[in-house]
Amino acid sequence: MSTVSTTKPVGVTAPRKVIPLRRPGRIVSAIIILVLVAQGILVLFTNPNFEWGVVASYLFAPPIMQGLWLTLWLTVVAMVLGIALGVVLAIMRLSSNPVASYTAWAFVWFFRGTPLLVQLVFWYNLAVLFPSINLGIPFGGPVFASLDANKIITPIIASLLGLVLNEAAYMAEIVRSGITAVDKGQVEAASALGMNRAKTLRRIILPQASRVMIPPAGNETITMLKSTSLVSVVAVADLMYQVNLISAQTFQTIPLPIVASLWYLLATSVLSVGQSRLERKFGRSDQQVSGQGNKFKQLFNARRPMKAGNR
């Protein structure tokens, strides 16, 4: 005879139905939030000081469109160059060559440690420090070409120098943490197959590091989009510059910043969508055959508990 009884204990009836636990706190908090949001929206549309009519009339104005275009262009170019330089710096930082490693460290230390605004002003005024830029052999050797710093360092170049070098410093840290997150066994396997270091980096390490890097790099891009507004101080006609110009001329100090905010919001929203697409693409290798969902989502999703047949 079995010692484990599978029959029901006498006198206990089987439960018929599962009654979900009531959570009244949830309903109360939802109502409070909805009331506050409704109030906010009402104020936004009924307060005449927002001047929505003025906002609408400037939203697609040609100078605003030109500024927006320049802002997007600066964001893309500065991010692409910043990421490229960041990858180089991260590889230098991780290299066994101490000169390369400390140089990268010092670069990050400096460009992350000083305000971007100061860097922009510095690059803009580079001609004051170095009136001419010479190409030649250092330490008093022959000079092949001498260039006028005032001509080379245009406001756009100064802006790009500031944005790219600053971004590279942040990206270097992101890339470095991505690379170190890749399992050492991956490098060993690649080496054992006869892959050289460059191929191992490009084909094995960086694609896997990208997964870790995409969320912070997405944040960087969104931050960059807004940081480009700083270039208006060095007379680059980006979105913020145009908005400031118009509002100074027309004294419309409220509606024009709203115009800028709407465009920045739209652009960051588009970027966020792109980011989640990329995350999904690089997360492909994570999907389980059984369709088991994201564990964290299940953990925080109290209303839909794990289905029994779903593991």
Next chain:
Amino acid sequence: MNALPMVQVSDVHKHYGDFHVLNGINLSLNAGEVMCVVGPSGSGKSTMLRCINHLEKIDAGTIHVDGELVGYRARNGNLHEMKDKDVCRQRADVGMVFQKFNLFAHMTALENIMEAPMQVRGRRRADVRDEAMELLERVGLDAKSGNYPGQHSGGQQQRVAIARALAMKPKVMLFDEPTSALDPELVGEVLDVMRELAASGMTMAVVTHEMAFAKEVGNSLVFMDGGTVIESGNPRDVLNNPQHPRTQAFLSKVL
């Protein structure tokens, strides 16, 4: 008999700082034969195996694979370290299978197998693809060629890893405890693939705790302890009738 062994390890020493991990190793593995290596944890088995494809540098001694000195060039009575390019070329001819599989996590089974023949050998995708599918069929996974490593069981991952190494058409295969990370019920499928590989004439060096496999498939068995070879010979002789007290002590614990 063939005069030259496929792998010849002669008086190899290696240190990690002050720690003398390999203390004068001598081994020889003939072409087409299977050598099993056993010994307690920390005895230097993995290190020895990794020296054969120069994943680890040695401090003294020589290792030859197919008659060629590994990792160094002898010139004027000195050993000169090889260029990275030459080390890569040598490694391409030596297959290695790891305890933790180490499949490329961002690639499907098929992509894992195709990667090195294309990137290292520079071969054409179409040719490599056909061969890779044949290899997957050989390890019984042709139906799962599009799965990522995370979608395979441990045993399946290890079989893909074996196929990946075979795709380079290696002269010798090194196995570092290929079944130690597997659930017991998955060990058999990997050993089956290895058995078939041995029967096909592949030269293999296998670090393992599977004594039955060593007896059945091994042509020789090497017992290592403290960074040296304590005893070696026919697997049945060594396992049934160990001569050295340290071999006896080790086998009494694991058998």
